[in-house]
Every structure is written in C-alpha cells, then in structure tokens.
Amino acid sequence: MGLDYYEILSLQRTATTADVQRAYRKLALKHHPDRSSGDESVTVFSLISEAYDVLCNPKTKGFYDLYGEEGIKYGVTDGKGTKKGGFYEIKKTPLETFIEFFGTENPFAALEDLSKSLQSVLGTPVLKPGKKKTIPLRVSLEDIYTGCNKLVENERKILFENGTVKAETKKFNIPISPGCKTGTKIVFDGVGHQVPGHKAGSLVYVVQEEDHPVFQRDGADLIFKVQIPLVKSLTGFSIDLQTLDKRTLSIPVTNIVQTGDVMTVDEEGLPDGSGGKGNLIVVFEVLFPKVLSETQKQIIRSGFYLPAAPTQSQQESVSSYLGSFSHSTEGWSVGFSK
Structure with missing residues (x-):
C-alpha cells in the first residue's frame, strides 16, 4: 500500500490547492530539522515535502487521486497492456522545497515573516505570552537585617530579524529591603528568552532565606x-x-x-x-x-x-x-x- 499524501498533510481528499499550501506551511515549520531534533523529524519533514510537491500540482494530484503513489511513480497497465503514469520523480530536496515556498532556509526567519504578514493584516502584533522563569535568590539573615543589593547574572537567547539566535548574558541589580520576607518576588518583564511568535519571557527571582547558625x-x-x-x-x-x-x-x-x-x-x-x-x-x-x-x-x-x-x-x-x-x-x- 502506497503513501497517503492527504493523511500526511492531515487533509481530506476534497482539499483545494490553498488547503494544501496552508497545511504545508504549518507542518513544514513545525517539523523543520532546525526546530525539531531527531532522525524522526528528518523523515517526517521529507514526507511533508513530497506530499506537498505532489498535491500542489494539478496534474500529479489528479493522477494520484486515480492511481495512488505507485501509479505516479511506477505506472499502471490498462486492459490493453498500455502503461500509464510512472512520470513522477522527486527532483528537489525537502530543503529546496522549503526555500522555494518560504524564501529562506531558516525556519525562524520564516516564522518572523509570517508574523509580520499577520501584523500588517490585523494591525496588531500576534504574539503569545512568553514563559516565566523562576529563580531562587538565596539571601543571608545578615543581609535581610541591614538590606542590600544583590547583583545577579542571567543568560538568555536573543532572536534577530534575520532568524539567527545568539546567547546574551545580562546583569541585574536586585534591591533587598531591610526585613524582606522569604517568598518575596522580584519580577523583570521582557528579559527572558526570545522565541518566535512569543513575547520575551519574564524573570522572577524569589527570595529564599539562608539558614543561620545562631x-x-x-x-x-x-x-x-x-x-x-x-x-x-x-x-x-x-x-x-x-x-x-x-x-x-x-x-x-x-x-x-x-x-x-x-x-x-x-x-x-x-x-x-x-x-x-x-x-x-x-x-x-x-x-x-x-x-x-x-x-x-x-x-x-x-x-x-x-x-x-x-x-x-x-x-x-x-x-x-x-x-x-x-x-x-x-x-x-x-x-x-x-
């Protein structure tokens, strides 16, 4: 039994060319090897590319609908002994198909372009809330008594417009007021990891009082x-x-x-x-x-x-x-x- 290209793209057999394009856009970004590690992701990405290549072309789609994968790749023989089909072969790599569709081989840049397109249509940024990162901040009883400033460092990932990602280390000065209670939260908004389609997350430092010997x-x-x-x-x-x-x-x-x-x-x-x-x-x-x-x-x-x-x-x-x-x-x- 041959490959079911409709099932690979999660489509019905009545899907239009626009439906095929939407499905490919979603699944190719999701399963791009740069965003999804592992050998399985490479295989899935390749199948998605092949299914899109067949179903977005009316000629190959029509023949596939009649004779399936074997028909378009190897051909079928009619009652008169005449062979039909067997004309399809994969000429582009999955990455070449991706570049042709998105204009870039970088999935993060493709996501950024998609986000900008949505913004231009809707007039507002389409960004999901970023994740919060909670970090314990250990403070001595002496520092709680007198009050102090704690200098901390945090590393985060910066996403640039061209889709490249770079690590950045940033320092924060956290004021500890005299008598500060255990569990006090100090929040820095918008300084966490930058992820495509999301706002930069927040850092939440939680005061934890150190044990004292006396x-x-x-x-x-x-x-x-x-x-x-x-x-x-x-x-x-x-x-x-x-x-x-x-x-x-x-x-x-x-x-x-x-x-x-x-x-x-x-x-x-x-x-x-x-x-x-x-x-x-x-x-x-x-x-x-x-x-x-x-x-x-x-x-x-x-x-x-x-x-x-x-x-x-x-x-x-x-x-x-x-x-x-x-x-x-x-x-x-x-x-x-x-």
Missing part, C-alpha cells in the same frame, strides 16, 4: 536558643551575643530559669517594614548532670539549708569554704547532658 526567624522576631548548665540556671549569668549587625549584646539573666522559659529583648529583632523592629526571643534549655559525687550532693543540700538571710558569720564561712577550691567551680558545669 538565629531562627519568626516574622520580624529572632529566636535564639541557648543551653545552660543547671548551676547557671539557679545562680544567674549573662549572655554575650553578637547581633546581626556585629554589635555585642549583653543580656543579664538574674531569675531562676527552667527549660522552655522565654526571655524577650525588645527591639532586637528584624526590621518590620514600618520603621520599628521585632524582638529577640531567648529560649532556655537547662542541662542536668548525669552523675554527682557524694561530696557534690552534700554541698548542694547544704546550700538549701542556709537561711534566706544568712548572718555575717555564715556568709564568711561559706566564702572561706569556697575559697579552699580557689573559686574553681567550673567543674560543676561540664559533663552535663540534656
């Missing part, structure tokens, strides 16, 4: 989790903390604290966008020792036996006792586990 973010608040040994939770201590803008913040803790207790330091969080700042939230976790010696246990018990308001003599006795250890009480605060 702080966690909760809106405009900063969360700081601190682990302390039991002795400090009972006797008080001070936290020296470096802030995101490189200051040293000293936070005195005078009350007894337990695991899960929270202390709020006002106005030491991130900018909130309204001229103020969030808070620094300190969350405590108390570490207990795994093992205590009998002497350590006795000392702890004796501490609770002291009256709330010890006498001068009692205070001096305690100081003298601790002095015998040269104030070396750090051994109590190491080797603790959760």
